[in-house]
Amino acid sequence: MKADRIASRSDEANLSRRGFLASAAAFGGGLVLSLNLPFGQSEAGAPGDFAPNAFIRIGSDGQVVLTMPYVEMGQGTYTSIPMLIAEELEVNLEQVRLEHAPPNEKIYANPLLGVQATGNSNAMRGGWKPLREAGATVRTMLVAAAARRWSVDPKSCRAHDGEVIHDASGRHLKYGELAADAAQMAVPESVTLKRPEDFKLIGTPAKRLDVSGKVNGTARYGIDARPPGVKIATLAQSPAFGGRVRSLDDTAAKAVKGVRQIVRLDDAVAVVADHMGAAKKGLAALKIEWDDGPHAGLSSEAVARELEQATLGSGAVAQNIGDADEAIAEAVLKVDAAYHLPFLAHATMEPMNCTVHFRNDECEIWIGTQAIARVQTMAAQAAGLPPAKVIVHNHLLGGGFGRRLEADCAVRAVQIARHVEGPVKVVWTREEDIQHDMYRPYWFDRISAGLDGQGRPVAWKNRFAGPSVIARWLPPGFKDGLDPDSTEGAIDLVYDLPNFHVQFTRVEPPGIPTGFWRSVGPSHNVFVTESFIDELAATAKQDAVAYRRALLGKSPRASAVLDLAAEKSGWGQAMPKGRGRGVALQFVFGSYMAQVAEVEVSKDGNVRVHRVVCAMDCGTVVNPDTVQAQLQSGVIFGTTAALYGEITLKNGRVEQGNFDTYQMLRMNEAPTIDVHIVKSAEPPGGMGETGTSLIVPAISNAIFAATGKRLRKMPVDSNVLKQPA
Amino acid sequence: MAFTISINGSRHSIDVDGDTPLLWVLRDVLGMTGTKFGCGAALCGACTVHIDGVATRSCITSIDSIEKSAVTTIEAIGATAAGARIQKAWLEHEVVQCGYCQSGQIMSASALLASNQNPTDTDIDDAMSGNICRCGTYVRIREAIKLAAQTNTKGG
Numbered sequence: 001m002k003a004d005r006i007a008s009r010s011d012e013a014n015l016s017r018r019g020f021l022a023s024a025a026a027f028g029g030g031l032v033l034s035l036n037l038p039f040g041q042s043e044a045g046a047p048g049d050f051a052p053n054a055f056i057r058i059g060s061d062g063q064v065v066l067t068m069p070y071v072e073m074g075q076g077t078y079t080s081i082p083m084l085i086a087e088e089l090e091v092n093l094e095q096v097r098l099e100h101a102p103p104n105e106k107i108y109a110n111p112l113l114g115v116q117a118t119g120n121s122n123a124m125r126g127g128w129k130p131l132r133e134a135g136a137t138v139r140t141m142l143v144a145a146a147a148r149r150w151s152v153d154p155k156s157c158r159a160h161d162g163e164v165i166h167d168a169s170g171r172h173l174k175y176g177e178l179a180a181d182a183a184q185m186a187v188p189e190s191v192t193l194k195r196p197e198d199f200k201l202i203g204t205p206a207k208r209l210d211v212s213g214k215v216n217g218t219a220r221y222g223i224d225a226r227p228p229g230v231k232i233a234t235l236a237q238s239p240a241f242g243g244r245v246r247s248l249d250d251t252a253a254k255a256v257k258g259v260r261q262i263v264r265l266d267d268a269v270a271v272v273a274d275h276m277g278a279a280k281k282g283l284a285a286l287k288i289e290w291d292d293g294p295h296a297g298l299s300s301e302a303v304a305r306e307l308e309q310a311t312l313g314s315g316a317v318a319q320n321i322g323d324a325d326e327a328i329a330e331a332v333l334k335v336d337a338a339y340h341l342p343f344l345a346h347a348t349m350e351p352m353n354c355t356v357h358f359r360n361d362e363c364e365i366w367i368g369t370q371a372i373a374r375v376q377t378m379a380a381q382a383a384g385l386p387p388a389k390v391i392v393h394n395h396l397l398g399g400g401f402g403r404r405l406e407a408d409c410a411v412r413a414v415q416i417a418r419h420v421e422g423p424v425k426v427v428w429t430r431e432e433d434i435q436h437d438m439y440r441p442y443w444f445d446r447i448s449a450g451l452d453g454q455g456r457p458v459a460w461k462n463r464f465a466g467p468s469v470i471a472r473w474l475p476p477g478f479k480d481g482l483d484p485d486s487t488e489g490a491i492d493l494v495y496d497l498p499n500f501h502v503q504f505t506r507v508e509p510p511g512i513p514t515g516f517w518r519s520v521g522p523s524h525n526v527f528v529t530e531s532f533i534d535e536l537a538a539t540a541k542q543d544a545v546a547y548r549r550a551l552l553g554k555s556p557r558a559s560a561v562l563d564l565a566a567e568k569s570g571w572g573q574a575m576p577k578g579r580g581r582g583v584a585l586q587f588v589f590g591s592y593m594a595q596v597a598e599v600e601v602s603k604d605g606n607v608r609v610h611r612v613v614c615a616m617d618c619g620t621v622v623n624p625d626t627v628q629a630q631l632q633s634g635v636i637f638g639t640t641a642a643l644y645g646e647i648t649l650k651n652g653r654v655e656q657g658n659f660d661t662y663q664m665l666r667m668n669e670a671p672t673i674d675v676h677i678v679k680s681a682e683p684p685g686g687m688g689e690t691g692t693s694l695i696v697p698a699i700s701n702a703i704f705a706a707t708g709k710r711l712r713k714m715p716v717d718s719n720v721l722k723q724p725a
Numbered sequence: 726m727a728f729t730i731s732i733n734g735s736r737h738s739i740d741v742d743g744d745t746p747l748l749w750v751l752r753d754v755l756g757m758t759g760t761k762f763g764c765g766a767a768l769c770g771a772c773t774v775h776i777d778g779v780a781t782r783s784c785i786t787s788i789d790s791i792e793k794s795a796v797t798t799i800e801a802i803g804a805t806a807a808g809a810r811i812q813k814a815w816l817e818h819e820v821v822q823c824g825y826c827q828s829g830q831i832m833s834a835s836a837l838l839a840s841n842q843n844p845t846d847t848d849i850d851d852a853m854s855g856n857i858c859r860c861g862t863y864v865r866i867r868e869a870i871k872l873a874a875q876t877n878t879k880g881g
Contacts, residue, residue: 074823074860207819214824215812215831217759217799224758232753257742275753277745280765349763349771349825349859398761398825399859430764625819629865633822636861659768659857668850670863 056085056138062162062176064091069101069108069116070123071370073400074633075688076626077123078210083622084127087201088135088194090159091175093209100394103376103387115474117371119405119516120485121589121686124622128684129193136191138182145181146173196620196681205625210396222395225355225366227423231260233416234279234427235270236288237436240652241511243293245269252285262286263419270416276427283429295511298652300442303509304340307444310465315505316481319491322499327459331450335539339447339528340713343647344440344517345654345662350398351433352409355425356417362389363414364423368397370404378407382414401637402516405473406438431657438515439647441467443524447532450499455540456550459499462490462532466524467514468506481506485516489525489588489693494558495533495551511652518637519693522588527714530584530697535710544583544701545571557617558587560678561594564615568676569596575706578602579610582702584694589686591618592678595635597671597698601706605718609639609671609699614691616675619682627687628675634691635673640665641692642699646715730791732757733801743789748772750788751798759799759828763857770856773829774798780836780852799828807839807873814873822860830856834870843874 057065066085072078082096101108105116112122139159146164147154150171157166165172196202213219238244250262253271258278263270271282328334355366356379363383369375372394380387397404413426428436443466450459470485471478477485482504491502508514517523537547545566552559562585566572571581578601585594598611614631621627644663648655656662700711707721727740732755739750746765751757751774760783763771767782774783775797802808811834814820821827830853837844837852844852849870858866 072823074821076822207816208821211816211819211821211824214821214827215815216803217757217828219824220758221761221825223762226756226758232749275741275745275749276762277741277749277753281742281744347859349761349769349823349857351762397823399823401859427762430766430769629819629822629862632864633861636863637859658766659764660766664769664857664859665861665863666855666857667853667863667866670861670867673864 056089056134058138058175058179058182060176060179062095062174064089064096064175065099066096067099067101069110070118070127071100071394071397071400072210073118073370073397073404075630076208076623077118079206079208080124080623080626081127081131082209083201083206084131085135087199088132089139091162093201093206095162096209098209101372103373103392105373108373113474115371116373117405118400119370119402120520121688121690124684125590125686132193133191136193137188140188140191141182141185142175142178144185145178149173149181202620202622203624206623220395221350221398222355222366222368223350223353223398223427225393225395225425227355227357227364227366230355230423230425231272231274231420232276232279232427233263233270233272233420233424234276234283234429235268235412235416235432236283236286237268237432238290238293239435240290240292240296241513242295243267243652244291245288246291247289249287252287253282256282256285261420263416265415268412270426272416272420272424280429292652295652298511298649300343300648300650303442303512303649304444306509307442307465307507308338310505310507311444311446311463313505315463315465315503318482318487318502318504320501321497324459324461324499324501327499328448328450328461331458332453333451333455333539335449335451335536337447337532337535337712339445339531341443341524341527342645342714343442343512343649344641344645345434345437345647345656346399346401346403346517347434347662347664348397348399348401348403351430352403352428353426354410354413355423356410356413357423358383358414358417358420361385362391363417364391364393365410365413366393366395367410368395368404369407369410370397370400371407374405375407375410379410379414382411383418401518402520403437405516408438430659434656434658434662435654437647438513440517440523441469441514442509445528447528449532449536451536451540455542457497457536460497461501462528463503463505464490464528465505465507467508469514469516469520471506473516485521487521487525489522489529489586493529494555494585494587495548496553497551512649519634519689522586522689522693523696526584526586526588526693527696527700530586530694531700531710531712534582534697534701534704538704543572548583548585555587557592558585561585561592561615561617564676564678565594565596565613568615568674569598569613571596578706580702580704580706582698582700582705584698584701586690586694588693589690591616591685591687591690593617593690593694595694595698597695597702599699599702599706601703601721603723605720605722607643607699607703607716607718607721608669609643611672611674612695612698613674614676615678616690617678617680618685618687618690619680620684621677622684624677627677630687631675631691632673634689635695636665636670638692638695639671639699642696642714643716728788728791730788730796731793732796733798739788741788744787747774747783747786747788747791747796751783757798757800761825761828763826763829769826769829770833771826771829773832773856775802775832775836778836778839780833799832802832802835805835805839808835810873810876811835811838811869814869814876818865818869818872820862820865820869822862826856826858830858830866834866834873838870838873844870
């Protein structure tokens with residue numbers, strides 16, 4: 001399959017369970033199946049309201065078309081999700097063509113989120129059972145259609161490689177020949193799924209379905225949209241969040257060849273031109289005076305102080321076991337620590353962009369988004385139109401990482417497009433992209449533990465403060481001061497901790513927008529938890545792996561990955577001076593993982609990560625190659641954060657601007673990454689984010705092993721590690 | 726003023742300011758969107774093209790500097806021996822994730838392979854460290870370049 005076969009689809013395909021039968025004839029004699037996702041219904045708490053979700057169409061030519069409710073942003077979903085359906089449908093992946101789903105929350109809601117979005121590592125977790133059932137349902141109907149045509153028992157027929165076969169008579173019919181008849185068959189109430197030992201696709205490395213266009217320049221991302229007559233715009237938004245344009249002199253900008261129009265908004269100015277070169281030149285020629293607004297004095301230090309203060313008050317209790325305060329008071333040894341994690345930008349390689357054609361009574365949008373229905377809703381508000389009048393074409397994403405779960409870029413493009421005749425593509429410069437992100441929040445944790453005479457932890461108390469992204473993005477998910485994302489990785493730990501108390505205080509810093517960032521809540525909590533357990537092991541003067549293993553009585557799967565990572569990394573073997581190994585362990589996104597990082601710290605305090613060993617139990621592996629690729633990817637992403645990632649605020653402004661001041665890990669710095677997978681028949685866990693959250697403490701713990709210095713604030717500060725001359 | 730430049734073997738006449746970066750001529754004027762915008766400051770390599778076979782950041786290459794040089798982009802790199810081998814190795818090793826930076830990665834890697842039949846790890850670091858991949862495909866890029874080099878020496 002080729003990427004250019006991934007068509008965009010903007011028509012409304014609102015088919016109810018009954019409606020799909022009626023629609024079969026309308027589809028040129030083919031079969032269209034829409035399905036409910038019972039898994040999603042139970043989460044959404046609306047039993048009986050069976051909204052169809054995944055779509056399978058089989059044309060009379062035998063072409064199988066899947067409408068993809070999840071988006072492809074590099075994580076391999078456009079391969080692994082079709083594998084689930086194709087496995088049960090008994091077709092090979094080459095017979096499958098993909099379409100991006102149009103915006104429709106009712107039909108395409110992510111079963112684990114309740115909204116149409118791809119994030120939180122749950123495409124596979126949400127789709128595992130219902131999408132296989134989708135394939136099995138269609139297979140059952142095709143078999144039934146063939147059996148009726150041959151007047152034989154359906155049980156005597158089988159499906160294989162896009163055909164139904166009746167072995168006794170040697171007859172066979174292709175799916176395309178059966179599609180129209182199959183559409184007339186009753187939808188079976190229940191279907192039998194294949195046994196794991198019969199899987200042909202699941203568990204076998206599969207070539208990605210989306211790559212050929214990505215090596216020859218033909219793949220289309222949002223930024224590549226070119227509706228006829230499109231103009232290119234770029235923009236300057238108020239450098240301080242919440243500021244406004246005070247005055248504008250656009251004389252010089254208008255004189256630039258190719259500049260067509262200047263659009264002044266309350267808090268931004270856009271230059272519309274024939275091409276981005278002219279737009280950027282025009283932007284540089286603008287003279288804008290800003291009123292910096294209410295957050296003109298904001299600094300990172302002020303945000304940190306506010307969070308530190310907040311942890312001294314009472315927060316919402318996320319989990320409580322026993323009496324942590326009393327147990328700490330009675331403990332032989334008490335350990336206290338405080339941890340800081342910085343704001344982070346996403347820095348997707350494809351900068352923020354959105355193309356809009358505003359036509360008074362309707363609005364057409366071209367974008368690459370993780371949350372197409374959100375884009376439609378928010379763009380409609382900005383356009384002053386009902387959502388049905390906003391047509392959204394989704395594209396491949398040049399990186400998502402949570403940034404493209406937000407619709408701010410579409411809203412901004414609509415605001416500009418309302419002033420422009422014809423379509424306009426609004427492309428942010430890299431500096432705008434970094435300075436007007438919706439950032440991974442700053443978090444602060446105040447944490448204590450008590451150890452008994454053997455150094456074993458008898459109590460654990462963690463009070464942390466930071467924003468709740470869920471409270472803004474998905475308000476029903478925030479209840480009683482808590483949300484499941486902010487606490488994932490801080491509670492329900494794999495370790496036996498008899499007295500345990502974790503509380504969260506939601507603090508929304510003023511003047512800086514925050515959002516989801518690859519590995520979300522665990523990007524914070526796993527760093528704190530795994531750094532602190534390492535501190536306890538060091539305090540108890542015990543080996544970091546042995547110390548953890550002794551606390552895993554209730555977690556055999558965690559114990560297995562820990563032992564595997566230790567074995568494969570050569571844990572315990574001597575290291576040269578200046579080098580160290582660090583271990584970290586987590587159970588988040590439904591997957592268990594242990595990592596061992598090997599680092600080298602130079603005399604001037606620079607850190608080089610040489611090797612990372614990952615041991616993973618993510619339940620049933622659908623596409624082993626995707627698991628390996630996602631772990632490599634997640635480790636690099638997290639290593640970038642550990643070594644370089646920091647967005648700072650001064651005078652209300654983000655101080656970083658491009659890849660010179662917001663650095664990324666590069667080829668010459670990339671570690672060797674070994675991935676070892678534990679075989680499991682459990683349902684699949686998430687894969688796209690787990691590598692990121694775990695590598696940060698693994699690196700920090702390795703630095704401790706190499707230098708004896710404990711880093712309680714990310715990113716790594718080489719000044720702290722520098723050896724005196 | 727108008728400039729006439731050679732891209733992928735075809736002559737194109739373009740009427741833009743002389744300081745306009747080649748990147749925007751390719752993407753916005755000519756509609757060749759395979760070459761990508763990442764930073765606008767030669768910091769990420771997403772916009773890499775070949776100018777007379779040399780890997781060059783098109784985002785800082787002004788149109789008036791090209792003159793008679795031959796520009797090759799991702800759309801045509803498969804027609805070169807090194808480019809075809811690199812593309813094949815990329816598919817074989819499943820290098821690509823989101824894919825956005827890969828046009829630039831492939832252009833840098835093709836230029837390396839065309840000038841160095843058997844690159845060492847250091848050669849690969851030197852040639853490829855200007856290209857950022859946010860999906861972290863570096864491990865596979867390195868393997869794929871080595872695979873392409875092997876097919877090179879085998880004459881395949």
